[in-house]
Amino acid sequence: MEGVMTHLTKLLFGAALFAAIIAPAVHAQVQPGTNSFPAAIPISRTVPDPVDTAYPGTITLDIDATDLASGAERITETVPVEPGATQLTLLLPEWIPGHHSRGGLPAELVALHFTADGKELTWHRDPVETFAYIVDLPAGAHDVVVRMIHTPALREAPGDRITVTREIVDLQWSEMVLYPAGHFVRQIRIKPSLTLPAGFEAFTALDGKAQTANRFAWDVTDFETLVDSPVFAGRFARRFPIGDHVFIDAVADKEDDLAIKPEHLETYRNLVREADAVFGARHFDHYDFLLALTDRLSGIGLEHHRSNESTYVPKAWTDWSATDWDRNVLPHEYAHSWDGKFRRPAQLWTPDYRQPMIDDLLWVYEGQTQFWGLVLAVRSGVQTKATILGELAGYAGAFSVSAGRAWRSVEDTTADPVFASRRPKPFPSISRDEEYYTEGALVWLEADQIIRDGTGGKKGLDDFARAFYGMRNGDWGVLPYTRADVVQTLNSIYTYDWEAFFHARIDQAGQPVPLGGIERGGYHLVWKAEPNPFQQAVMIETKTLGLSYSLGFTLDHEGKVVSTLWGSVAFNAGLVPGAQVIAVNGEGYDADTIKAAITAAKGTDKPIVLIIKRDNRYTTVTLAYHEGLRYPWLERDPGGKGPGGLDLLLAPRRSGH
Numbered sequence: 001m002e003g004v005m006t007h008l009t010k011l012l013f014g015a016a017l018f019a020a021i022i023a024p025a026v027h028a029q030v031q032p033g034t035n036s037f038p039a040a041i042p043i044s045r046t047v048p049d050p051v052d053t054a055y056p057g058t059i060t061l062d063i064d065a066t067d068l069a070s071g072a073e074r075i076t077e078t079v080p081v082e083p084g085a086t087q088l089t090l091l092l093p094e095w096i097p098g099h100h101s102r103g104g105l106p107a108e109l110v111a112l113h114f115t116a117d118g119k120e121l122t123w124h125r126d127p128v129e130t131f132a133y134i135v136d137l138p139a140g141a142h143d144v145v146v147r148m149i150h151t152p153a154l155r156e157a158p159g160d161r162i163t164v165t166r167e168i169v170d171l172q173w174s175e176m177v178l179y180p181a182g183h184f185v186r187q188i189r190i191k192p193s194l195t196l197p198a199g200f201e202a203f204t205a206l207d208g209k210a211q212t213a214n215r216f217a218w219d220v221t222d223f224e225t226l227v228d229s230p231v232f233a234g235r236f237a238r239r240f241p242i243g244d245h246v247f248i249d250a251v252a253d254k255e256d257d258l259a260i261k262p263e264h265l266e267t268y269r270n271l272v273r274e275a276d277a278v279f280g281a282r283h284f285d286h287y288d289f290l291l292a293l294t295d296r297l298s299g300i301g302l303e304h305h306r307s308n309e310s311t312y313v314p315k316a317w318t319d320w321s322a323t324d325w326d327r328n329v330l331p332h333e334y335a336h337s338w339d340g341k342f343r344r345p346a347q348l349w350t351p352d353y354r355q356p357m358i359d360d361l362l363w364v365y366e367g368q369t370q371f372w373g374l375v376l377a378v379r380s381g382v383q384t385k386a387t388i389l390g391e392l393a394g395y396a397g398a399f400s401v402s403a404g405r406a407w408r409s410v411e412d413t414t415a416d417p418v419f420a421s422r423r424p425k426p427f428p429s430i431s432r433d434e435e436y437y438t439e440g441a442l443v444w445l446e447a448d449q450i451i452r453d454g455t456g457g458k459k460g461l462d463d464f465a466r467a468f469y470g471m472r473n474g475d476w477g478v479l480p481y482t483r484a485d486v487v488q489t490l491n492s493i494y495t496y497d498w499e500a501f502f503h504a505r506i507d508q509a510g511q512p513v514p515l516g517g518i519e520r521g522g523y524h525l526v527w528k529a530e531p532n533p534f535q536q537a538v539m540i541e542t543k544t545l546g547l548s549y550s551l552g553f554t555l556d557h558e559g560k561v562v563s564t565l566w567g568s569v570a571f572n573a574g575l576v577p578g579a580q581v582i583a584v585n586g587e588g589y590d591a592d593t594i595k596a597a598i599t600a601a602k603g604t605d606k607p608i609v610l611i612i613k614r615d616n617r618y619t620t621v622t623l624a625y626h627e628g629l630r631y632p633w634l635e636r637d638p639g640g641k642g643p644g645g646l647d648l649l650l651a652p653r654r655s656g657h
Contacts, residue, residue, distance in 0.1 A: 048182040050352045055183045059190040071164035077146040088135045090178035093353035101417040112148040116141040150176035158423045161298035171231040184351040185223040193217040201237035203249030205229040205306035228304045232290040243272030245286040252293040260317040270380035273654040280470035283342035301329040303336030324387045325537035332373030338469040340365045346480040362414040367440015378650040389634045390534030395438045397632025400513045403566045404432035409509045430566035445517030451494045463493045522644020529629040545591045549630040559589040569625045583611040602628035
């Protein structure tokens with residue numbers, strides 16, 4: 001009947017519809033050269049830039065660090081809200097002074113909750129700036145309470161530090177405290193407190209310490225000062241006055257490690273006197289050496305304006321002679337209060353911790369501090385002259401065999417902490433590392449000797465230090481400088497083409513080994529069959545055998561290759577990290593056996609035959625090397641009469657010397 005779909009018709013219609021659905025679509029053929037290309041979506045940046053105005057109100061901060069088992073630190077932060085705001089943007093510090101790179105670990109902050117008037121608030125992470133937490137505010141909110149947990153690393157790995165042990169807590173506020181975006185950090189006020197395990201003592205450069213049971217609180221401060229004032233806390237702790245308002249605040253794995261003889265403590269008092277003599281002014285009202293004697297906490301040497309975070313090996317005080325090699329970190333970090341904190345490269349000062357820092361003048365900031373750290377260590381007696389000469393010899397020796405110097409300048413290494421993130425490199429001898437420290441120190445040594453030669457010994461880099469760092473006594477703000485400022489001050493001490501001097505030694509690759517300061521100072525680089533005192537002590541402590549200057553590798557106590565010198569005999573034979581020396585000339589490996597084999601082959605045509613294991617494969621390697629064991633030393637010029645320029649540089653300056 002018309003208008004009525006029969007059963008058969010329905011079936012046929014359904015089949016046709018199904019076929020249409022599943023049949024492949026027919027499209028027009030795309031012409032060659034008309035591929036699809038996406039359009040860029042503009043990145044929207046919503047985090048406000050900082051302005052130099054005060055943030056309203058004062059943040060209160062409470063941290064509970066009593067959980068030593070997990071190391072977790074529980075944070076409660078109450079942040080006032082700007083009137084009328086609908087959102088609050090909070091930042092975790094990202095670019096932190098002294099790190100020279102992008103730091104901060106948002107991944108370690110967990111269980112974040114934001115509340116206002118007891119009600120949970122919604123929040124999201126900024127999709128572009130992932131250190132930013134954007135919190136939605138209800139109408140009339142006066143403050144936001146932030147609760148979160150910081151979960152530090154429990155095992156050491158590249159980029160991770162152990163900061164909590166059963167005996168010691170190294171608390172860096174920058175890792176676990178958020179600050180409001182849109183203001184200079186010096187304009188944000190905060191009141192901090194910290195709860196520690198019972199029996200722990202806390203040390204920091206913060207002012208106004210008050211203790212109730214195991215809770216410590218400090219005066220209201222600005223956020224910049226808070227971040228620059230970490231806490232070392234410990235079960236075994238002692239404070240040692242070493243000068244006018246200067247202290248060593250020491251914590252240790254064991255009570256016995258805090259024992260220091262009076263004559264050794266006196267060297268640190270000498271360090272304070274020697275620094276006063278060099279710089280001629282102080283840029284702190286008080287100063288705390290935060291020192292941990294430990295092999296459980298991760299090592300650190302980090303500068304702050306009125307303190308530093310540093311570690312020694314546990315027996316650095318109780319086995320004074322054997323650990324002489326390890327004690328340079330305190331003179332180095334102390335010098336940073338002047339060089340790097342008060343006087344700071346202009347592009348390394350930033351108004352908050354979101355703006356990237358530019359490292360181009362680290363050869364001054366770190367290179368000259370490395371220089372002063374070595375000099376002050378000898379002048380004070382914190383380290384011996386033999387150790388420091390050995391360390392300088394190590395610098396010069398390493399640069400004499402460094403393939404990387406042919407293609408990469410010292411200036412370019414200042415970018416290394418940014419793009420390499422201080423992670424291990426397969427072949428640092430060709431990639432280079434942060435050598436603005438060590439080659440920078442040798443360049444400044446040469447500058448000192450040029451001034452000495454040019455002024456008949458009347459002036460040296462001490463005069464530059466006093467002129468450049470010694471103004472405005474008592475000012476512990478920041479006085480930025482440029483490269484032109486450095487050159488101008490040097491010329492005020494001794495007229496010389498300093499710009500050309502730095503252009504060649506800092507800016508240009510492929511330069512000669514930087515021996516100018518050593519040789520002008522009355523010494524020269526020589527090679528001996530035994531390690532110098534510094535290198536010998538380091539090998540004993542690290543349980544390694546350094547053969548870089550002979551076969552070209554360093555081995556651990558089991559014969560495993562720790563590092564290989566690019567282009568060396570070992571490198572050309574494929575002996576790279578990951579390989580293990582099993583036997584030497586048919587005898588099982590040990591350090592004495594391989595050293596004896598190198599010595600026996602000297603001046604002969606006898607090869608050194610090694611059995612090597614790499615992965616699960618064993619191979620025999622024949623090395624044609626006949627120059628014997630070689631280690632760098634600095635040796636006084638033959639026939640030199642009286643002290644050389646380097647001797648005069650290292651001589652004490654304090655009263656009575």
